[in-house]
Amino acid sequence: MTERHAVARVRHELRRRLLTVKTAERLTPSMVRVTLTGDDLAGFVSAGYDDHVKIFLPLAGQELPVWPALGPDAPALPAGTVASPMRDFTPRRHDPARGELVLDFALHEAGPATEWAAAARPGAKLGIGGPRGSFVVTDDFDWYLLIGDETALPAIGRRLEELRPGVPAIVLAAVAGSEEEQAFATRTALDVRWVHRPLAGASDPAPLLEAAAGLSLPPGDGYIWIAGENDTVKLLRRHFVEERGHNRSWIKAAGYWRKGSAGFHENHNEG
Numbered sequence: 001m002t003e004r005h006a007v008a009r010v011r012h013e014l015r016r017r018l019l020t021v022k023t024a025e026r027l028t029p030s031m032v033r034v035t036l037t038g039d040d041l042a043g044f045v046s047a048g049y050d051d052h053v054k055i056f057l058p059l060a061g062q063e064l065p066v067w068p069a070l071g072p073d074a075p076a077l078p079a080g081t082v083a084s085p086m087r088d089f090t091p092r093r094h095d096p097a098r099g100e101l102v103l104d105f106a107l108h109e110a111g112p113a114t115e116w117a118a119a120a121r122p123g124a125k126l127g128i129g130g131p132r133g134s135f136v137v138t139d140d141f142d143w144y145l146l147i148g149d150e151t152a153l154p155a156i157g158r159r160l161e162e163l164r165p166g167v168p169a170i171v172l173a174a175v176a177g178s179e180e181e182q183a184f185a186t187r188t189a190l191d192v193r194w195v196h197r198p199l200a201g202a203s204d205p206a207p208l209l210e211a212a213a214g215l216s217l218p219p220g221d222g223y224i225w226i227a228g229e230n231d232t233v234k235l236l237r238r239h240f241v242e243e244r245g246h247n248r249s250w251i252k253a254a255g256y257w258r259k260g261s262a263g264f265h266e267n268h269n270e271g
């Protein structure tokens with residue numbers, strides 16, 4: 001018999017892939033959806049909705065990413081070459097039959113990923129590595145709560161597509177305005193609460209915290225997933241674990257970015 005409420009980590013063989021942009025389109029004014037394709041996608045596996053790939057971004061004027069070879073004995077990059085910036089992104093959708101991988105980029109003020117996505121055109125190249133592993137949560141909870149900002153929407157959208165029909169799913173999502181709200185394809189009993197705040201205030205925890213404090217949660221066992229700006233994520237997790245006494249094994253929280261830091265990632269699942 002399968003363990004109830006099991007959460008499991010699955011490891012994957014680490015591979016690098018060079019992919020080609022098939023399409024790049026604005027999902028909303030500040031969200032770019034990039035569909036990638038290429039023979040290198042063969043064997044790609046993404047088992048968890050909050051998996052991430054490392055993307056290797058060719059700099060302006062470069063056609064291909066510059067990346068060191070894998071492995072302990074791999075040669076260093078030739079002198080004078082600069083490695084491509086790497087950032088973490090969620091495999092929003094993987095379609096092995098069509099040979100496509102979709103990534104959604106939330107555009108913000110500046111950064112290599114934002115600049116690359118805003119300018120992405122069919123034929124452009126992108127390097128990806130991973131996912132190294134997946135965190136798989138069985139779909140046997142009584143309800144789900146998914147909270148985050150723009151950067152969390154790809155994982156939230158994917159989770160909503162995967163969850164079983166009729167299960168209560170509450171989403172608390174911070175975006176700049178109604179023009180940034182997304183429609184989700186889901187069979188869940190979905191309750192979406194959009195929280196509007198300007199993008200310039202994306203690191204202010206107050207709007208999401210206030211919305212979280214006002215939530216009444218359904219009865220039974222629930223799984224809570226939180227991602228977005230690091231301080232906001234930490235405060236939200238504290239609210240549910242310390243103030244509401246939510247079972248700390250049934251909450252996953254990750255800082256997807258931090259104001260003033262490039263390429264930041266932190267998990268908050270201990271203690």
Ligand SMILES: Cc1cc2nc3c(=O)[nH]c(=O)nc-3n(C[C@H](O)[C@H](O)[C@H](O)COP(=O)(O)OP(=O)(O)OC[C@H]3O[C@@H](n4cnc5c(N)ncnc54)[C@H](O)[C@@H]3O)c2cc1C
Nearest residue numbers: 052089090106108111112113114258259260261262263265
């Ligand atoms: C596991 C994981 C999965 C992720 N999945 C996605 C995804 O699917 N889609 C997605 O869009 N993002 C995702 N992110 C977040 C993304 O990796 C970061 O936002 C990243 O910093 C963007 O890179 P950049 O080159 O644009 O900016 P950087 O060069 O990394 O940062 C430049 C500056 O911009 C600030 N900044 C970074 N992100 C934001 C933001 N969203 N809003 C406002 N300011 C910001 C930084 O604090 C820094 O000061 C994920 C992160 C993690 C850890």
